[in-house]
Amino acid sequence: MPEADRHDFDPSALLPVVVGGDIGAYALLRAFHEEYGVRGVAISSVEPSPFIDTRIADVLVQRGIADETVLVQTLVELAQQHPGRIRLLMTNADWFVRTLSAHREQLEPHYRLVLPSPETFDAVSDKERFAALCEKLGIATPRTVAVHLPDLDDDAAVAALDVPLRYPLIGKPASSADYHAVDFVGKQKVHHFAGRAELEIVLLRLRAAGYAGTFLLQEFVPGGEPQLGSLTAYRDSHGEVTLLATGRVLLQEHTPDALGIPAAILTGDFTEAMEPAARFLDAADYFGFANFDFKQDPRTGELVFFEVNPRIGRNNYYVTAAGHNVARFPVEDLVAGRSVPQERATAHLVYSVVPRLLLLRYLPERALRSRVVRLMRQGRVAHPLANPADGSPQRRASVLAMTTNHVRKFLRTYPRPTDTGL
Template structure:
């Protein structure tokens, strides 16, 4: 049986969490290729870093992967990333890679379907999944809905502000810059919306920008869902949880910072139905919200990757690296198959526990969080006994404190909307 080398691209916290899971379960070593050592990799011994400043040029990336393959002739090479741009490039150029590369990502067609929020909403409609009312704004196409027409449609619909603005294609959003750009825009007025649309039109933004109704409820009404569908067409993992707190800096707005895991069978079945409908393969990460007004579940998007917060799945009892290995590296897995959904309620958090509690206003939710913490502790992806030198532990502690300072700057107290 050949050795396995896990090669991560970019080095975000989601890639670290997967490499931790692979090391914990199998002892597999890791490399990370990135333009610099990230916050999450600083003082870590889990992975060896290869600094490649030009990692976002396809030819440079492919050449670097060829070099890694040549340096490890006796390994199976498991390629992993949590960036949409890399997922798309790998889907486009999969045939050019050494056949030993294991690339656990969807086909280009499936990637395009889920990474376009317009196509995603259409697919959801076909299988009976509710998505928010959306106006897709295009730029430079006379036949499509332009900025002025979009504003007129929103007036006719008489949607109340706030409204949500987000890119249809996250890879295109990654490449554009303009004053006030955020990961997700929260428009309090029509003037704010018009200003962002003007910036995008001025820059000839190549894909659609979505303006959506705001589903009522604060961020504790948000849910995260992680799924895996294997090469045989079986959904072998569906896991999820209630978001307790999201990140609030402009570049990370909306990313879950704390999750209380749990089973939502209705939503799990909906996600599996969609993945079957589009013949998806690999990990997918869904965001949906439970309306505080109606209680209905509204799906916002599916990311064609595992997601930054994937450690909540491993922490709740199903190791994400094992899920992948059962599909693509079965010789490394013995014993009975893992459960489809983890049943253990655990607290995942990258913010200090006592600081998290200040944002939980619902007494019932606070009690559930306290119970989970008492039973199973707090699960933080960067706190790993296998990567716990004194310097690393002090660094992770400093990262926690910096995150607290960012909340005090950008979101000092909880609000009804989460903004």
């Protein structure tokens, strides 16, 4: 445990609680354990594989937490079981952010919520409103057409839809939280359309599934995956952006349910994204963690911003591994009650959840590959689940299996690198 005199509060009183059981939830609780020596709690509807045989957190499996009444009741009961603890509540899933934020009045007597308000959540998580604010601030976004599904009342309306954009197109919901509950054949987190026929098939399926939200169509910004960037930020309750961390995406997941989520990141690149991201958060009067996705247009060198997620991302451990433990920022803010000087993460290391040789296979650009190999040889590599404090034989075997399983998945869904990452 860190030395007690590093803090003007009792670190052992902290109880971080994360709703979710994915890699990001484990990484967040790992950050708290590394910084403060405390075990947190992960709440999941199933036994989460990233937490197998963990020593750094307790796992509460509660069926039915997709029901907001069940989730809120579970959280209140958990808080009552830990009187006297300083309980911080977090999540890294949009649909849980919305639910927890909407029930703020019921939860605030029990937790310090590291979450934006419902109004702010709606303002920034809706990709249409995000683009509108970016335009106002002079931040570049892709050319976009918004398709409001209730306006497509029959097949003829789909066929007649005017889409004045150049293919290929990217298709995604304006609200990930709304999209979460919709199910249809071929559903993907992000859709890629090479032509009109593919687009119409998905729009017809969305309409048949009863999706009542807005579906965004965007012109594809050219370039491969290493042109993509990720930025993690924290804006505190005093209105100060205290954390900015960027990274170059080396490889994305390619399974339908995780398409577009980074699997490997080179930290410290694209620092020029920090200023516009901070400006956006200030303009939105945002509070909490935020995660931006953007891409450098190879034609102009300009950074084009796609969206901001109103939460910390699945890959948040890239920030902690780069020397800026993400747990410190909400604790300094909501527990110590102070703004801290802004930290900008610029250190270079390779964050990856895939085997090293698999990652190198998907890096055909010689200069970038050489950078990654050099960092690997220097030991500057981080895997969020490979935790020295969590090293039982059972767990090590489980993490190895989850890591090597990416070989099979990539060979099936993305067998060789392409110039576009598609």
